[in-house]
Amino acid sequence: MVFDTVFSGGPILGSVNEFIDYAQFVVLLLIIYYVIRLFTVGGKSQEERDAEGTAFMDWVKEKSEGRKRKAEEAAAKEKREKEISICRGLLNPAKGFVIRAEQKVEEVVDESRTHSAVALHRIRTGIDQIEHNFHSARRALRASRIREKADRREYIGRLEAYVDSLQNILDTWTKPHIPTSDTDTTWTTKISELRNSLAEVKGGCGHLLRSMDKFMDDCSVQDPTAVGRRPSPGPSASPGPSASPGRRP
Numbered sequence: 001m002v003f004d005t006v007f008s009g010g011p012i013l014g015s016v017n018e019f020i021d022y023a024q025f026v027v028l029l030l031i032i033y034y035v036i037r038l039f040t041v042g043g044k045s046q047e048e049r050d051a052e053g054t055a056f057m058d059w060v061k062e063k064s065e066g067r068k069r070k071a072e073e074a075a076a077k078e079k080r081e082k083e084i085s086i087c088r089g090l091l092n093p094a095k096g097f098v099i100r101a102e103q104k105v106e107e108v109v110d111e112s113r114t115h116s117a118v119a120l121h122r123i124r125t126g127i128d129q130i131e132h133n134f135h136s137a138r139r140a141l142r143a144s145r146i147r148e149k150a151d152r153r154e155y156i157g158r159l160e161a162y163v164d165s166l167q168n169i170l171d172t173w174t175k176p177h178i179p180t181s182d183t184d185t186t187w188t189t190k191i192s193e194l195r196n197s198l199a200e201v202k203g204g205c206g207h208l209l210r211s212m213d214k215f216m217d218d219c220s221v222q223d224p225t226a227v228g229r230r231p232s233p234g235p236s237a238s239p240g241p242s243a244s245p246g247r248r249p
Helices: 002-006 011-043 046-111 117-147 150-177 187-218
Strands: none
Touching: 011 046, 046 117, 046 150, 046 187, 117 150, 150 187
């Protein structure tokens, strides 16, 4: 296995090639230096030749340090890009489900503007699909959390809890306000409450996605609820500081 790695273009072989390139570069510079000395040694004093030699070696040192610095910067950049790729992979599946849940919320709100049996059926189906996407998002987050440690594991756990809070809104404040039929005498009131609760769900999805995007862009761990809060659902909600998802005044 070791020999396969070494002789198949692995990281060790790459390092050896870089060292050989660097050594060839230094040898070439030294050859140029001694050729110059060979043709100029007769016309200059020892002090002048020593000063030229010192200046040349300083130049060689500067160039070699520059090459080393660039190599280190390239290695650091590659390491950072790899880390960010890992962070994106951790949340990408769950993010897709949250996006679909948010889109479905918008569709249900649009359907609620029509008072009909067909619209009611689409509302019920849409809410079921929102739930399904939340369930899939939690499952994807759980799978990612199991593979992680320390702060990232804790952060992904908070994302799971936040998705649970959005599901709680559906269970507590959305489903109970689905009209029983298109002839329901409380249709207008129920639809109003349903829209209010879905507005909070949509806002919560937005908060969740912003937190995910931040993590996927630079691997920074943050509180998923720290990006803002939505007003609590219901006609009694008022502007100003608001409760977190799933809470009512």
